[in-house]
Amino acid sequence: MNLDKTILQRYAQGNCTPEEQGLVESWFDGYKPHEELSPQELLSLLDSLDKKVRQEPKVRRWNWKPMLAAASILLLGAFAFYFFSQQQSSEEVLNQLAKYEAPTSSNAILVLENQQEYNLDSLKQGDTLQTTQYLITKLPGGELKYVLREGETQVVYNTVRTKQGGTASLVLSDGTKVWLNVNSEITYPVQFAADSREIALKGEGYFEVEQQRRNGARVPFYVRGEQETISVLGTKFNANYAKQGETALLEGKVAIARGSREQALEALDFKVQLAPNQVYASGKLQVSEDITQYIDWKEGYFYLNEQRLDRIAEKLSSWYGVDIEVDPAIQGSLLFGRISRQKSLKEVLEVISAVIPMEFEFQEEKLALKKII
Amino acid sequence: MADAVHITDDALVALIHQDQLQAFHTLYERYKAAMLVFAAQRVDKVIAEDLVQDVFLGIWKNRNQLTIAEEISGYLFKALRSRIIDHMSRDSHAKKYLDSLDAFSYQFTSADAKIREEHFMQKLEELLTRYGPQYQKILKMRMEGYSNQEIADALGLSEKTIRNQTWSLMKFLRSKLSNALLILFF
Numbered sequence: 001m002n003l004d005k006t007i008l009q010r011y012a013q014g015n016c017t018p019e020e021q022g023l024v025e026s027w028f029d030g031y032k033p034h035e036e037l038s039p040q041e042l043l044s045l046l047d048s049l050d051k052k053v054r055q056e057p058k059v060r061r062w063n064w065k066p067m068l069a070a071a072s073i074l075l076l077g078a079f080a081f082y083f084f085s086q087q088q089s090s091e092e093v094l095n096q097l098a099k100y101e102a103p104t105s106s107n108a109i110l111v112l113e114n115q116q117e118y119n120l121d122s123l124k125q126g127d128t129l130q131t132t133q134y135l136i137t138k139l140p141g142g143e144l145k146y147v148l149r150e151g152e153t154q155v156v157y158n159t160v161r162t163k164q165g166g167t168a169s170l171v172l173s174d175g176t177k178v179w180l181n182v183n184s185e186i187t188y189p190v191q192f193a194a195d196s197r198e199i200a201l202k203g204e205g206y207f208e209v210e211q212q213r214r215n216g217a218r219v220p221f222y223v224r225g226e227q228e229t230i231s232v233l234g235t236k237f238n239a240n241y242a243k244q245g246e247t248a249l250l251e252g253k254v255a256i257a258r259g260s261r262e263q264a265l266e267a268l269d270f271k272v273q274l275a276p277n278q279v280y281a282s283g284k285l286q287v288s289e290d291i292t293q294y295i296d297w298k299e300g301y302f303y304l305n306e307q308r309l310d311r312i313a314e315k316l317s318s319w320y321g322v323d324i325e326v327d328p329a330i331q332g333s334l335l336f337g338r339i340s341r342q343k344s345l346k347e348v349l350e351v352i353s354a355v356i357p358m359e360f361e362f363q364e365e366k367l368a369l370k371k372i373i
Numbered sequence: 374m375a376d377a378v379h380i381t382d383d384a385l386v387a388l389i390h391q392d393q394l395q396a397f398h399t400l401y402e403r404y405k406a407a408m409l410v411f412a413a414q415r416v417d418k419v420i421a422e423d424l425v426q427d428v429f430l431g432i433w434k435n436r437n438q439l440t441i442a443e444e445i446s447g448y449l450f451k452a453l454r455s456r457i458i459d460h461m462s463r464d465s466h467a468k469k470y471l472d473s474l475d476a477f478s479y480q481f482t483s484a485d486a487k488i489r490e491e492h493f494m495q496k497l498e499e500l501l502t503r504y505g506p507q508y509q510k511i512l513k514m515r516m517e518g519y520s521n522q523e524i525a526d527a528l529g530l531s532e533k534t535i536r537n538q539t540w541s542l543m544k545f546l547r548s549k550l551s552n553a554l555l556i557l558f559f
Contacts, residue, residue: 003475008467012459018486025489027477028454029496031470032414042504045409045422052426053401 093360097367100320100345106142107166108180113156113190120144120160120168134173134190143169143177148191155193161185162203164321167297172199175210176221179298182318183242197221200261204240206298207232209252224261231255231270238294246281248294249274256280300342304335309356313369320345322367329371330356382445389436397433404449405429406504407497411450415457416464424456450497 010016011024037045105121112118118129120138129136133156135147144160160168160180168180174192184203192198194214201223211234212219221232225241235252239245247256255270272280277291288294296303302315310331313324319341333356339348349360349369361368380388380399388396405425412421428449432439441448461470525532 003471003478005471007474008458008462008470012455012462019483022483022486022489023478023481024458024474025454025493026481027474028415028458029489029493030477031473034414034416034418037410037413037418041413041418042406042409045413045418046406049405049409049422049426053405053429054398 093362093367094346094349096362097322097346097349097360098344100322102342102344103165103167103319103321105166106162106168107164108160108162108168110136110144111159111161113158139171141169143171145171146173146190148173155189155191157187157189159185159187165319174212174221177208177210179206179295181205181240181242181297192219195219196265198224198265200224201239201241202226203242204238204297206236206238206295208236209234222265226261227258229257229259229261229263229265229268229270231257237274238298240294244282246279246294247274248279248288248291249276250291250295251276296338297341301338301340302348304337304339307335309333309335309352309369312352316345316348322365325366325368327358327368327370330358330369386439386441386445389432390439392436397429397436400432400445401429403505404446404501407500408449408453410504411500412453412457416460420460424453424460427456428452444494446497446501447494450493 004010004020007016007020007024011021016024108120110118110120112129112131123129123138125138125140125142127138133149133154135149137145137147139145160170162168162180162182162184164182166182170178170180170186172178172188172192173190174197176197178186178188178199180186181204184201184205186199186201186205188199189197197212197219199222202225205223207223209221209232212221218233221234223230223232223239225239225245228241228245228247230237230239230247232254233252235254236250237252237254238248238250240247247254254274256272256274257268257270259268272285274280274285277288279286279288279291279294290303290305292299293303293305293307297315302312302319304312308331310326312335313326316322317324322345335352335356339351343351352358353360357372359370359372361370380396382400382403385396385400385403389400408425408428409418409421412424415421416424431452432449461467464470522532524530525534
């Protein structure tokens, strides 16, 4: 080394010769070992820096998430045309997909205790089904509401089942609200037993459980999945049994027990307790930074933040009712933002492909998303 | 709080001399992003944040003794450069920096101080153009649903500038986020 080892120190103290100063500064200009900050990194650093430099309480800070969201709009606008004009063949494929519109019907059926089935789409707003025990009314928002006739105590069960692209919502006789995602099923007593409320769930549902008391004690509410039961005391949560079981708690408190649906409640051990913003999935309890991602389906959009393309493809598949296969080379690509579920499949794919370059193949009603080679 | 009237850097410095905290914040907003980027290219990003903070807090703390003979932009980045080099000299990786400097010294032929200064300022201009306050303002207004023309009117810029800014931002995002892509639809 032909350098004096104190050169940097002396530079910082202002004790360099002009030659040394020139050397250090010229070196410094070109010395950039780190990659330039990504927008997320920059915005999150700025956020933290703002707090330190601007110490007033009411300082407006930039939150990087909405900014990313905004940035994404920008991306769309300019790139869309450019890319689509370049991708003729994929464009043709997309046109073939025009038939996959966002579902406009609920594609759900109601099964009464006598096994009579009703297509929920054929019920109009305000229509009422009357049985000897109860009335079911379709409310303006589309949800079903149960009203019991006086004096009836017999416990009977009804079922609501959704198919691909179908969702449903209902208000049970205790006031509990239930939203049912695609390919799901809920079976519930029209009138609950006095000391315990129990419903069975397949697939995915979001619950806002009404608190109920009897003689001063809370009446528990149980959601029974194939392999798991959730014990609830007045709360908001999402339960997804479409795959391994995934429970996300938005408000209140729930406890979870493993065990088959046939086991008696008394035999179950509710040892996993969830606090708000916690998620229990595949035997693990985790805190979610954005718990609303679990109810995107109920709110009418696809949540994309840090979601893998293959996972989004699964959601698109069950929403639009088309098989989708994702090239392993792009399965792990991460997304940000959200897309409305009201868009057609074609529109959604146009947006995604504008930022993840991809080609489409559509054969025998099967769509393949492929990396451009 | 859009800047209806653009205050020059010199005027800001004069106001900071008079203990105007708002002027200090405006100056901070103007340069913070570019300075962070500048520092984070050379040292760890957490350190970079600390050093940028040091520079600004130093300015506010010494506002009454502050004499700035040059453009404040040059002053800020040189102060930052000096703090970065100071950090390097005391860092546990000091040897790494010295080795790099040593290697550089063999191919270095002394450059004229004035030329170096010009080169330095030119690099700053590039950084500031990209990471100036517009970078954030435009984003924010886009988020609120304004059109290019409306943003241009509000910020007193031409519509073409907004389009260009949007374009360079997107180019940047595309180049940086090969795996983390952005999508949004309302």
